[in-house]
Structure formats: C-alpha cells, structure tokens
Amino acid sequence: MTTKAKKKFRSTIAEAAHETASGLHRIGLLDAKTMREFDAACLTTIEPLTGKQILALREREGVSQGVFAHVLNVKPKLVSEWERGEKKPSGPSLKLLSLVKARGLEAII
Incomplete structure (x- = not known):
C-alpha cells in the first residue's frame, strides 16, 4: 500500500481547479503537458x-x-548561516x- 504525499496548493481555489484538471487528465481530456502546466500554476x-x-x-513566525x-x-x-548570507537554502x-x-x-508542522 502506498500513500500519496499531499500537495501544497496556493489556495483552496487552486486545489479545486487542480482536482478538476486531474480528473480531466485521468479520462484523457487533458494531455500530460497541460497537466504539468496546471501543476506549476497551482502549487506553491x-x-x-x-x-x-x-x-x-x-x-x-x-x-x-x-x-x-x-x-x-x-x-x-x-x-544562522542563511540569515547572515553565508549560505543559501536549496532543494x-x-x-x-x-x-x-x-x-x-x-x-509544515
């Protein structure tokens, strides 16, 4: 049994739009390229x-x-190093x- 990680959306509206697009992709009405563009637009x-x-x-905070x-x-x-500008966060x-x-x-908590 695998569990899917919960995606972090910009808003509840973006989450609803993404869910609709995912459904359209599953039934073949939305191609993979468009789905990737939807992912990029909806996620943080x-x-x-x-x-x-x-x-x-x-x-x-x-x-x-x-x-x-x-x-x-x-x-x-x-x-501390990030805050002083000695290192930059990545990944x-x-x-x-x-x-x-x-x-x-x-x-994230």
Missing part, C-alpha cells in the same frame, strides 16, 4: 530568499533559530521556506 512557487528575508520570516531549524529539519548553525529546505513564507509555519 519556490523563489530564492535572501538572508534578510529568512530572518524576517523567522521573526514573523516568532520562533528562535533552534525552533526554526527543528521545524525545517536542519541544524541551527545552518539557519527541500528552500521549498519548505517558500511554504512558510506563503502559508506560515503551521503549513
């Missing part, structure tokens, strides 16, 4: 963040670097930060 976008933006995001790191599943030192960490930016910390 990933954008690069500066150290200042990451610091502001953490402060907006009202958590320490340690708590923020724990929620993001990284070391507190890495959060899954950047996706999680984008979700926090768009929906708040509750979206």
Whole structure:
C-alpha cells in the first residue's frame, strides 16, 4: 500500500481547479503537458530568499533559530548561516521556506 504525499496548493481555489484538471487528465481530456502546466500554476512557487528575508520570516513566525531549524529539519548553525548570507537554502529546505513564507509555519508542522 502506498500513500500519496499531499500537495501544497496556493489556495483552496487552486486545489479545486487542480482536482478538476486531474480528473480531466485521468479520462484523457487533458494531455500530460497541460497537466504539468496546471501543476506549476497551482502549487506553491519556490523563489530564492535572501538572508534578510529568512530572518524576517523567522521573526514573523516568532520562533528562535533552534525552533526554526527543528521545524525545517536542519541544524541551527545552518539557519544562522542563511540569515547572515553565508549560505543559501536549496532543494527541500528552500521549498519548505517558500511554504512558510506563503502559508506560515503551521503549513509544515
């Protein structure tokens, strides 16, 4: 038995539109290319963040670097390096930060 990961949509409207498009794709009325474009349009976008933006995001959420790191599943030192601009988040960490930016910390807890 496999479970499908829940996708994080921009809004409930985007989720409903995506569900409709998925149904149309399943029955062959929407091609794979169009479905991929729908995925990109409906899902939370990933954008690069500066150290200042990451610091502001953490402060907006009202958590320490340690708590923020724990929620993001990284070391507190890495959060500090991001905030100082010494390193840049990428991959899954950047996706999680984008979700926090768009929906708040509750979206990933």
